[in-house]
Amino acid sequence: MPDRTIYLDHAATTPVSPTALAAMLPYFGEIYGNASGIYRQGRLAKQALEEARRTVAEVLHAHPSEVVFTSCGSESDNLVLRGIMWAALRAGRGRHLIISAVEHKAVLETAHQLAELFDCEVTELPVDGYGRVDPDDLRRAIRPDTALISIMTANNEVGTLQPIAALAAVAHAYGIPFHTDAVQAPGHLPLDVQALGVDALALSGHKFYGPKGVGVTWLRSGLSLVPVQTGGSHEGKRRAGTENVAGIVGLAAALREAEDLRPAETTRLLELRNRLLDAIPALIPNTRISGHPHERLPHHASFLFAGIEIQGVLMGLDMAGIAASSGSACTSAAQTPSHVLTAMGVSAADAVGHLRLTLGRSTTAEDIEEVLRVLPPLVQRLRRLQSGNW
């Protein structure tokens, strides 16, 4: 096992940055009050919480009262889908939900459960070969009883960006609220909710060098929603549960830092990432890029290698000290062909040969060259093994 891991799975998770960790530490032992307490310890916790809320609102170009802290990106998506659909059902405003076929499971499975158990109807919009939704398809799918549209900002598996502003404009032409799972965006894409024109947005701390176990749902003021986790009147009665002050402070510090570093990091990572996109198909025959060639996350490279199952490649890379994945960490245990690749028209036989390399702050040019040394012989050896020619 080499000394240093070349970690290329930043779309799955990132380490907590020293800045975010330093911001969090006082809230474990020193300032530990319950933010609902009337005494000094409680007030200090409450101040930290509201300062974090202002920071997040500032990055999103939103109002602090619109920021709801949750426990993760999945909860953030669940809150929007369940909360808005339940509110619509209760008010008789409709039962129809539109999503795309390439959403994260947190949206997809929630939509399915809403259909199965709560009398909603779901339309899954198709995508093109790059994984993109066509705004015209959205327009055609809208019905008089459509209560919510949810389309992700950027795909976790193949990196493709959706035309969010155009899609949100279609939704608004029909007066329908538009949610976007923006979990992959911070540090890589602008997060101005006014420019995006969305009405709700989900973030997850650990995707941008903040801690695991904390997320954000941003909800445009006026958007009505039934709370999904009920109890105390925390988070403006939108999400019950004692506030995770340390986690929230860490998330806010990490989001601020990710936004501050974004211009320089995007330039740096684009160059490294483009080297992978150019070199890997050139070095390894029968290989193609998955997702859009340039309308994609700047740190995200992904490939389809014909004729192999990727597990062997991932294990070989791990042996060489390179951490990578097949696409979604959330479904990697499942071993079924990715719903994203399937929706893009990739055959089940090809989909099992999918590799995702996502770069981050620790990634160097040397790391990329090491991948280019290790990967081609590994793929070739596995192709020989798996085809039985050995």
Added chain:
Amino acid sequence: MPDRTIYLDHAATTPVSPTALAAMLPYFGEIYGNASGIYRQGRLAKQALEEARRTVAEVLHAHPSEVVFTSCGSESDNLVLRGIMWAALRAGRGRHLIISAVEHKAVLETAHQLAELFDCEVTELPVDGYGRVDPDDLRRAIRPDTALISIMTANNEVGTLQPIAALAAVAHAYGIPFHTDAVQAPGHLPLDVQALGVDALALSGHKFYGPKGVGVTWLRSGLSLVPVQTGGSHEGKRRAGTENVAGIVGLAAALREAEDLRPAETTRLLELRNRLLDAIPALIPNTRISGHPHERLPHHASFLFAGIEIQGVLMGLDMAGIAASSGSACTSAAQTPSHVLTAMGVSAADAVGHLRLTLGRSTTAEDIEEVLRVLPPLVQRLRRLQSGNW
């Protein structure tokens, strides 16, 4: 402001213990992998997660596969109530839910929402003047369509213990699953789920010197439940979302420590707490203990002071460096008479004079004597002010 705070709101929250924090720290920066990753970073995270699961199971005398990690006690209660009632509704096994009138809001509000939006019917069992549920009342409330019974182990506001084993036995005589919100129990009461005879149990890390933002739902194997937060197949498909590895590791270390310290701490805190229960009604006229005099949490003292609103007392205590509360941190912002005290037969006029003092590891005999010095003149002065005799 005095140098040192005398913190007497341990039922609201506790600081993270040095043991728990030390256990957590490596999982922020050093071992940051996504527990679903196939590579070394991911495997190390997965190992830590499963080790934490075994630790929690050991303390509960349960099987690791029965432990579901959540984001807090409120989520844990929500998961059980929503998940089991939705499963029962789907299977046509009933729509009736029984709770007590003194449950935490995480149970109470969830039950109300299940009734309001999801066609459930809820019975709230009455309590006696101490806040206790009578097992005979439970027996009489059971119907052929009762699908779940949820009664807390110990009340957060008045400290009263419920006769959980007797209540669970009634439930089981009718084949109905029994859940208990045991959020106040760790470190103070035994947590053996086999001895308690319960089928589901909720815990919250920050109540026992673990971090905020992480909780446990224990579910007896075989108990069927619809997932309430959907997405990836984490936590045995019972709770989607990237695992909060650091938080989970911290919770497990804190739970183990709280259980190890329990015998000695219970003896020590009982003595200090009994000093408060004896001295405060003796020193302050027109004062009585709320909750049961001895069937109560060993670190929990609470009082009703006739003729005052407690906010002034809390502010006065805070000025004197003593952190205390009126009952539930989760409802303290609400300023309405406590539903717990109301259910116990306390008038609205008396309920506003409720003070809760909950002791913990930092509490010393000197702290208690300081409270006994500061509190009586404070109450007397406020009584004079508030009655207008000044």
